[in-house]
Amino acid sequence: MPTTPAPTARPKRQGRRPGTSGSRQVILDAAQARFAQEGYAGATIRKIAADAGVDASLVMQFFGSKDELFGAVMSITLSTLSRFSEAFEGPEHSLGERVTRAFLQVWDGDPKDSEPLLAMLRSAISNEQASSQLREFIQARLTEAIAPQLPHLQDTATRAGIASSMLIGLVVGRRIVKVPSLVSEDTESLVRYIAPAVQAILTGGHDA
Amino acid sequence: MPTTPAPTARPKRQGRRPGTSGSRQVILDAAQARFAQEGYAGATIRKIAADAGVDASLVMQFFGSKDELFGAVMSITLSTLSRFSEAFEGPEHSLGERVTRAFLQVWDGDPKDSEPLLAMLRSAISNEQASSQLREFIQARLTEAIAPQLPHLQDTATRAGIASSMLIGLVVGRRIVKVPSLVSEDTESLVRYIAPAVQAILTGGHDA
DNA sequence: GGAATATCTCAACGATTGTTGAGATAGGTT
DNA sequence: AACCTATCTCAACAATCGTTGAGATATTCC
Numbered sequence: 001m002p003t004t005p006a007p008t009a010r011p012k013r014q015g016r017r018p019g020t021s022g023s024r025q026v027i028l029d030a031a032q033a034r035f036a037q038e039g040y041a042g043a044t045i046r047k048i049a050a051d052a053g054v055d056a057s058l059v060m061q062f063f064g065s066k067d068e069l070f071g072a073v074m075s076i077t078l079s080t081l082s083r084f085s086e087a088f089e090g091p092e093h094s095l096g097e098r099v100t101r102a103f104l105q106v107w108d109g110d111p112k113d114s115e116p117l118l119a120m121l122r123s124a125i126s127n128e129q130a131s132s133q134l135r136e137f138i139q140a141r142l143t144e145a146i147a148p149q150l151p152h153l154q155d156t157a158t159r160a161g162i163a164s165s166m167l168i169g170l171v172v173g174r175r176i177v178k179v180p181s182l183v184s185e186d187t188e189s190l191v192r193y194i195a196p197a198v199q200a201i202l203t204g205g206h207d208a
Numbered sequence: 209m210p211t212t213p214a215p216t217a218r219p220k221r222q223g224r225r226p227g228t229s230g231s232r233q234v235i236l237d238a239a240q241a242r243f244a245q246e247g248y249a250g251a252t253i254r255k256i257a258a259d260a261g262v263d264a265s266l267v268m269q270f271f272g273s274k275d276e277l278f279g280a281v282m283s284i285t286l287s288t289l290s291r292f293s294e295a296f297e298g299p300e301h302s303l304g305e306r307v308t309r310a311f312l313q314v315w316d317g318d319p320k321d322s323e324p325l326l327a328m329l330r331s332a333i334s335n336e337q338a339s340s341q342l343r344e345f346i347q348a349r350l351t352e353a354i355a356p357q358l359p360h361l362q363d364t365a366t367r368a369g370i371a372s373s374m375l376i377g378l379v380v381g382r383r384i385v386k387v388p389s390l391v392s393e394d395t396e397s398l399v400r401y402i403a404p405a406v407q408a409i410l411t412g413g414h415d416a
Numbered sequence: 417g418g419a420a421t422a423t424c425t426c427a428a429c430g431a432t433t434g435t436t437g438a439g440a441t442a443g444g445t446t
Numbered sequence: 447a448a449c450c451t452a453t454c455t456c457a458a459c460a461a462t463c464g465t466t467g468a469g470a471t472a473t474t475c476c
Contacts, residue, residue, distance in 0.1 A: 014475035015421025021472090023423075041249045042334050045464065055425050060465065062423095122333050124385055125247050131385055138387045161389035162378065162401055169377010170370065177332055177339055179346045181369035193370055196412055197405035204404055222445035223451025229442090231453075253434065263455050268435065270453095423472070433462070442453070 024062050027052045031059075032073050036115040039122035040070055040130060070123070074133055077116035080106075081137055085145040095149050096163075096199025097191065103167045104187045104194075107175060118175065121168070138164045150202065163201045170194065232270050235260045239267075240281050244323040248278055248331035248338060275337070282341055285324035288314075289345055293353040303357050304371075304407025305399065311375045312395045312402075315383060326383065329376070346372045358410060371409045378402065 030051035034043040045066055049056040063069040087102035088095070107114045120137075123130035139157070142164045147156040170190075174182040182190070238259035242251035253274055257264040271277040295310035296303070315322045328345075331338035347365070350372045355364040378398075382390040390398070 013421070014419075016423070016473040018422060020474095021423065039249075039333050041247075044462080046462085056464085057426085057466080058424055066464065125330050125333055126250050135385045135387055138381060138385065139389060143389075157389045158393060159401065161381065161387050162398070165377045165381030165385075165387060165390060166374035166402075166405070167377065169374045169380060172377060172380065173346060173369065173373030177343045177346065177373075179343055179369050179373060181347060181351075181365045182373060185366060190370070192414055193366065193409060193412075194374075197374070197408045200405045200408055201401060204401075206400055221451075222449075224443045224445095224453070226452060228444095229453065252432080254432085264434085265436080265456085266454055274434065417476105419474105419476080421472105421474080423470105425470075426468090427466105428468105429464105429466075431463080431465105434460095436457105436459075438456090438458105440453105440455075443451085445450075446448085 023052065023054055023058065027054060027059055027062060027069075028072060028076075031069055032076065032112075032115050032119060035070065035073055035119035035123060037118075037122075039119075039126055041123075041126035045069075067129070070127065070129065073116060073119055074129060077120050077133070080113055080116050081141060084142070088145050088149055090149075092149060092203060093199075095146075095202055096197070097195040099146065099163065099202070100167065100195045100198050101187075101191050104170075104190060107171055108187050114175075121172065122176065138168070146202065153203075155206065159202050163198050166201070167194075167198070231260065231262055231266065235262060235267055235270060235277075236280060236284075239277055240284065240320075240323050240327060243278065243281055243327035243331060245326075246330070247327075247333065248335035250330075253277075278331070278335065278337065281324060281327055282337065285328050285341070288321055288324050289349060292350070296353050296357055298357075300357060300411060301407075303354075303410055304405070305403035307354065307371065307410070308375065308403045308406050309395075309399050312378075312398060315379055316395050322383075325379075329380065330384065346376070354410065361411075363414065367410050371406050374409070375402075375406070 027048065031043070031048045034048050034051065037043075045059050046056045048069075049059050052059075059069060063072060084102060084106075087098060090098055106117065120130050120134055124134045125131075138161055143157045143160040146160040146163075150156050150159070153159070170182070173179045185193075235256065239251070239256045242256050242259065245251075253267050254264045256277075257267050260267075267277065271280060292310060292314075295306055298306055314325065328338050328342055332342045333339075346369055351365045351368040354368040354371075358364050358367070361367070378390070381387045393401075
């Protein structure tokens with residue numbers, strides 16, 4: 001009977017411990033910023049590595065491939081998205097305002113919150129992973145969050161999908177295309193313009 | 209006094225005439241489809257040339273560079289955009305419906321009409337030319353087309369910018385991200401959902 | 417101190433990109 | 447016919463991409 005412990009029991013390994021330098025997090029931050037700024041196709045491993053002050057091969061060693069690195073950034077995105085749901089509860093007559101404000105406020109806050117979403121938006125055009133994630137966010141997450149606020153309607157998926165797409169379009173116009181009349185307007189002013197429209201989509205009658 | 213004519217007067221040149229093979233138009237069509245499907249960064253000269261059944265260097269000979277080829281496709285886009293303006297005239301109480309329908313109908317018609325716009329949309333993320341063109345379209349063209357219909361309002365640029373961005377977001381959700389609940393809905397059904405919202409943005413009161 | 421393990425750099429690979437120059441081919445003029 | 451011009455192909459360039467393997471450096475346990 002050997003004295004060496006079983007492989008599964010108490011590894012108690014010796015040697016250097018993983019993740020002690022913090023470079024992994026620095027790379028992740030740089031990747032998040034690059035993906036947000038240039039999208040999946042535009043961002044390169046070499047530029048991300050340069051931003052992090054690290055060799056490109058180290059990025060590969062940590063994350064395996066560009067796709068897996070992007071996947072790591074996207075998993076951060078998911079946690080950011082989950083914070084939307086909480087903001088939607090309240091009286092139905094002001095649902096449009098709450099949804100609109102929750103949507104717009106994310107993009108005016110900490111870049112560390114908006115960057116993952118920008119990365120997903122910009123990459124949705126060139127990367128299937130980002131595209132399907134954005135699709136699932138609009139279709140499932142947002143619908144699940146909004147539908148309970150409208151228990152008497154049957155077409156909540158359609159209404160939520162339309163409202164979400166239009167709000168995302170607003171972000172595209174304001175943050176990516178940079179339409180002057182949208183950039184110059186502050187969040188609360190935009191909410192006053194948009195909230196009634198979102199309210200009409202979510203709760204308005206659907207006349208034939 | 210030489211018998212040869214002056215360089216600027218009556219060229220009357222001999223030799224083969226330009227544009228007799230039609231390859232230039234075939235390349236332009238292939239480029240339009242590729243830019244629409246994969247955006248500026250994703251589309252490559254070699255793939256475009258392969259689609260057109262032509263060598264890649266011929267594309268360069270005709271258009272000079274990838275940027276100039278993209279510029280040629282964008283100039284087609286401008287002519288497509290110009291047809292928007294005509295659809296907006298009419299009574300103010302139904303302006304939202306006309307704008308919404310005009311917007312959505314372009315994407316359900318002939319691909320030769322929607323492809324240039326899709327190319328501009330998809331490329332706006334990776335190419336400054338497409339981005340600034342889309343920005344100018346939303347800010348100037350659409351505002352100029354909608355403003356005359358709302359002579360009594362002062363913030364028409366803001367209202368038109370918001371409405372346009374939201375409608376573009378709808379196209380992004382329906383044609384690029386492919387949100388199921390938007391894809392399955394037909395144009396007229398979407399118009400009934402969206403027109404009241406667009407109407408609210410364009411003509412609604414802006415309460416403080 | 418060694419031994420083991422993780423972090424990190426260096427150099428290079430194969431593929432793909434936009435682009436270029438030379439030359440072959442086709443069509444129009446005299 | 448000869449001549450000119452435009453169309454088009456072929457081969458290759460330099461740059462950049464993601465990715466890989468080997469080795470140097472740092473950290474932890476014995």
